[in-house]
Amino acid sequence: MGLLIYFNGRLIPEKEAKVSVFDHGLLYGDGVFEGIRSYNGRIFKLDEHLKRLYVSANAIMLNIPLEFSELKDAIVQTVRANKLKDSYIRVVVTRGVGDLGLDPKKCKIPTLFIIASKIELYSADICEKGLDVVTVATRRNLPETVSPSVKSLNYLNNIMAKIEANNAGASEGLMLNHEGYISECTGENIFIISGGCLTTPPVSAGTLEGVTRNTVIDIAAGIGMEVRERNITRCDVWSADECFLTGTAAEIVSVISLDGRIIGTGKSGEVTNKIRKEYSFLTMSEGVLVYE
Ligand code: PXG
Numbered sequence: 001m002g003l004l005i006y007f008n009g010r011l012i013p014e015k016e017a018k019v020s021v022f023d024h025g026l027l028y029g030d031g032v033f034e035g036i037r038s039y040n041g042r043i044f045k046l047d048e049h050l051k052r053l054y055v056s057a058n059a060i061m062l063n064i065p066l067e068f069s070e071l072k073d074a075i076v077q078t079v080r081a082n083k084l085k086d087s088y089i090r091v092v093v094t095r096g097v098g099d100l101g102l103d104p105k106k107c108k109i110p111t112l113f114i115i116a117s118k119i120e121l122y123s124a125d126i127c128e129k130g131l132d133v134v135t136v137a138t139r140r141n142l143p144e145t146v147s148p149s150v151k152s153l154n155y156l157n158n159i160m161a162k163i164e165a166n167n168a169g170a171s172e173g174l175m176l177n178h179e180g181y182i183s184e185c186t187g188e189n190i191f192i193i194s195g196g197c198l199t200t201p202p203v204s205a206g207t208l209e210g211v212t213r214n215t216v217i218d219i220a221a222g223i224g225m226e227v228r229e230r231n232i233t234r235c236d237v238w239s240a241d242e243c244f245l246t247g248t249a250a251e252i253v254s255v256i257s258l259d260g261r262i263i264g265t266g267k268s269g270e271v272t273n274k275i276r277k278e279y280s281f282l283t284m285s286e287g288v289l290v291y292e
Pocket of ligand 1: 121158185208
């Protein structure tokens with residue numbers, strides 16, 4: 001049996017959930033999205049993800065057709081309808097159907113759909129071992145263009161970066177910003193640990209303010225670690241004791257090499273493992289209940 005998809009106010013079978021070829025989300029990448037996860041029947045950090053969705057929509061002057069609480073309910077309903085305990089939830093809002101021509105005024109009604117399914121970014125094997133990462137030539141979006149804080153439907157920049165990583169035989173691509181400082185990977189934030197201090201690039205480095213990133217910062221502060229948000233270079237990563245990536249889909253995954261330089265012991269580090277354990281505890285015990 002296929003999935004039930006929330007599509008413009010109704011739950012419909014996935015076979016019937018189709019977007020028009022005139023939808024500007026498809027024609028121009030005009031829209032925004034979020035990737036959220038549920039664990040053990042609870043949706044983790046739902047409010048945080050939805051806040052970011054509304055911020056992204058506001059930035060591109062797209063009116064989400066549901067109030068915050070209505071959208072929250074729609075997400076819970078979608079997960080419940082699919083009887084999922086552990087799921088990956090994709091919320092997509094597009095400018096909607098309009099004539100050809102990119103003017104958003106042509107689109108009167110936004111398209112809103114929610115998919116509750118599963119995701120696997122890296123194989124279990126790679127997650128266990130840690131990732132080999134390369135720095136790619138494609139830079140993170142300039143802040144003067146579409147803000148890198150907007151989770152828009154136009155991910156081509158990041159996809160170009162991912163293609164470069166694939167071509168190099170690496171698991172991930174590290175993206176620099178226009179100043180040459182490290183921003184993030186193609187869909188994950190980056191952290192390094194050096195001398196017991198946890199460091200991650202600031203949002204001003206073109207970094208998406210990841211929900212997992214913020215959770216990890218809180219965890220580290222909670223266990224008494226020093227946490228810094230500052231610009232870092234490739235050399236900082238090469239010489240770090242440990243390095244890991246964070247994202248809703250990827251969770252917390254170690255980086256064992258960057259550009260062929262082995263990081264630390266070349267294995268998933270002790271502090272990373274400790275943070276990962278705390279994260280796993282939070283995902284299992286916090287979140288919006290899907291089932292009473
Ligand atoms: N940076 C970027 C550019 C992202 O898109 C993250 C960091 C991590 O943020 P969260 O809030 O999830 O901790 C993201 C989000 C995918 C995929 O299929 C990845 C993301 C979103 C959607 C799809 O790889 N990562």
